[in-house]
Amino acid sequence: MTDQAQQLRAQLLNALTAGGSLRTDEWKAAAGTVARHDFLRGGFFRQAGGSAWEPVLQDDPGWLEACYQDESLVTQIAGTILPQDVRGQILREPTSSSTLPSLVLRMLEDLQVEPGMHVLEIGTGTGYSTAVLAARLGENLVTSVEYDADVAGRAETALREQGIHPALVTGDGLLGHADGGPYDRIIATCGIKTVPAAWIEQTRPGGLILVTIGGWLHASELARLTVREDGTTSGPLLGGQVSFMLARPQSPPALGLLPDLEAGTERQTDIGADVLNDWTLRFIAQFAAPNAQRLTLSRNGHTEDVLIDVVSGSWAAIYEDSGRWIARQDGPDLLWDAVEEQFGRWHAAGKPAPEKATVTVTSQGQTLAW
Numbered sequence: 001m002t003d004q005a006q007q008l009r010a011q012l013l014n015a016l017t018a019g020g021s022l023r024t025d026e027w028k029a030a031a032g033t034v035a036r037h038d039f040l041r042g043g044f045f046r047q048a049g050g051s052a053w054e055p056v057l058q059d060d061p062g063w064l065e066a067c068y069q070d071e072s073l074v075t076q077i078a079g080t081i082l083p084q085d086v087r088g089q090i091l092r093e094p095t096s097s098s099t100l101p102s103l104v105l106r107m108l109e110d111l112q113v114e115p116g117m118h119v120l121e122i123g124t125g126t127g128y129s130t131a132v133l134a135a136r137l138g139e140n141l142v143t144s145v146e147y148d149a150d151v152a153g154r155a156e157t158a159l160r161e162q163g164i165h166p167a168l169v170t171g172d173g174l175l176g177h178a179d180g181g182p183y184d185r186i187i188a189t190c191g192i193k194t195v196p197a198a199w200i201e202q203t204r205p206g207g208l209i210l211v212t213i214g215g216w217l218h219a220s221e222l223a224r225l226t227v228r229e230d231g232t233t234s235g236p237l238l239g240g241q242v243s244f245m246l247a248r249p250q251s252p253p254a255l256g257l258l259p260d261l262e263a264g265t266e267r268q269t270d271i272g273a274d275v276l277n278d279w280t281l282r283f284i285a286q287f288a289a290p291n292a293q294r295l296t297l298s299r300n301g302h303t304e305d306v307l308i309d310v311v312s313g314s315w316a317a318i319y320e321d322s323g324r325w326i327a328r329q330d331g332p333d334l335l336w337d338a339v340e341e342q343f344g345r346w347h348a349a350g351k352p353a354p355e356k357a358t359v360t361v362t363s364q365g366q367t368l369a370w
Contacts, residue, residue, distance in 0.1 A: 005037055008068035012101060016070065021102035027109055030136035031101070037067035039126035039158045040098060043083030044073035045090075053090050055083035073098045075126060076151065095245065096151050098126045099189060103242065108132060110224060110238060111187050111210045117141065120180065120202065122173035122211075123189035123247075127155030127164075134166050142166035143180040145173040147248055174249055176202045183207060191220050191244040193290065195233065195361045203227040208235075212244045213359060213366075215286035216252040216293045219279045220244070223359045232362045239355035241279055252293050255308055259315050261299065264330030271340050272325040273305035273318040280354055281343070287368040288342035289335045307335050346370065 013031055016022035022031070043063070045053040053074060056063055066073065076082060076096035108129070113119060119137060124130055124146035133142045144166055146152035152170040159166070169177050174196045176186070181202035191214040199209055207227050214220030222242040225235035246252075275281040276294060286292075292307040302319040309315065314331025316339075327336040346352070349370035360367050 005035060005064060005068075008065065009035065012068045012070065016102050016105060019102070021070075022105050022109075024109055026136060027105055027132075030132050031105055033135045034128065034131045035162070036098070036101065036128055037064055038162060039128040039131070039155070040067050040073060040075070041158070042075065042154060044075050044098065045077060045083055045086075045094070046074075048089050051091055053077060053086075053092075053094070054088065055086045057083055070100050070102045072100045072103075076148075079148075080150070095248075096125060096148065097245070098128055099244070101128075104129045104132065104189075106240075107187060107189075107210060107222070107242075108136070110222070111185050112208060112224075113137060113185055117184035118180075118182075119143070119185045119187065120177060120183040121145070121187050121189065122176070122199075123147075123244075124152055124155045124168065125189055126151075127159045129189055130155065130166055130168075131159060131162065131164050134164050139164055139166045143169065143177055143183075145169045145171055145177050147171070147173055172249060174198065174247055178202055185210070188212065188247075189244065191246045193246060193250040194366050195225065195359075197363070200227055200231060200233050200361065203233075205229045209233060212242050214243070214246060215283075215290060217276065217282040217286050217289075219282035219286065221283055221354050221357075225359065225361065232360065234358055234360035237354045237357045237359065239353065253310050255293060255295070255310060259308065259313070259330065261297075261304070261306065261315070261317055261328070264315070264317075264328045266326055266328040269318065269325045269327040269336060269340065271336075271343055272320060275343070276305060283354065284342055284346055284368065285339045287366070288338040289333075290366075292335055307339075309333065309335060342368075 043057040048054040074094040074097045078092035079095045118141050121144040124144040130144045149170050176198040182204045184207045186199050186209045188211040191212045193215050209225040212220050212222050222238045225233040227233045291309045291311040297304050304317045304319040307316045314333040316329040316336040318327050352370050
């Protein structure tokens with residue numbers, strides 16, 4: 001590694017320590033052995049205004065300095081497009097990235113590992129976090145699963161070139177990797193909608209699962225769950241509005257043809273659609289309507305916020321009329337009734353912050369309580 005890269009890495013880690021993102025000497029030492037730029041030699045995309053992205057390649061001015069900024073760097077667009085594939089700009093959605101180092105290191109510290117523990121990482125990505133894990137624990141105690149075969153191949157190349165040889169698996173991370181278990185810790189570097197049963201089954205009783213729980217209303221929180229002997233798991237949210245791309249198998253399905261929004265039953269509601277503009281309240285609402293997606297429409301002189309559950313066919317449209325909020329619903333599940341009930345429990349608990357909440361996962365589902 002060049003003197004400039006070493007200096008940039010040291011500056012980054014010192015800044016993260018001063019800012020409180022990096023709190024322990026053990027993880028600072030581990031991160032100090034890993035060169036982030038070696039996992040970004042294929043370049044990355046930077047935002048070029050609006051939803052446009054433009055490539056930054058290894059030979060471009062500022063590439064190395066950007067690798068050591070505390071920023072997430074997009075490495076793949078639309079599932080297949082890499083920085084070297086693009087000239088100019090592209091208007092598509094990111095599908096893979098190198099997470100900002102402060103979040104990587106915060107999560108590794110929150111994982112509460114001890115020497116000798118076996119860790120399963122869900123989402124290898126560029127391989128940077130995998131390398132830091134291996135530097136702390138030893139490569140023989142780290143297993144990492146990546147869904148995208150091309151992403152997995154690039155990560156393996158970067159790791160092997162640095163002499164790092166953890167167990168790397170290409171496959172659906174939601175299934176874990178039973179052959180390598182049981183694990184003392186599981187950490188997910190992708191967002192998930194529901195905690196997979198396989199992760200619980202593959203974690204030793206007393207072990208921890210660190211995962212960002214999100215959903216199709218686009219709000220998420222980091223949770224640290226303890227696995228019990230009875231096959232259930234629960235634990236606190238850790239706060240901070242942590243956000244990752246959802247695991248691809250849990251991405252929202254296409255809405256398709258909209259339902260007849262003139263149908264259904266109307267009633268007045270004490271909770272308006274404006275609650276869905278707040279990150280924490282959207283997160284809470286997702287536990288009441290876990291399969292709902294949101295869209296905003298202008299209809300009949302009103303702006304309607306519409307929740308649609310394409311799994312059940314249920315929907316709810318909420319709009320304001322003469323200072324009153326109205327909910328119109330149809331389908332087997334009354335979505336806004338469920339949201340109101342969830343908010344009622346939250347209000348009764350004193351409207352606590354997310355880190356006062358506990359997530360519990362059983363065979364009957366996933367719940368949020370205060």
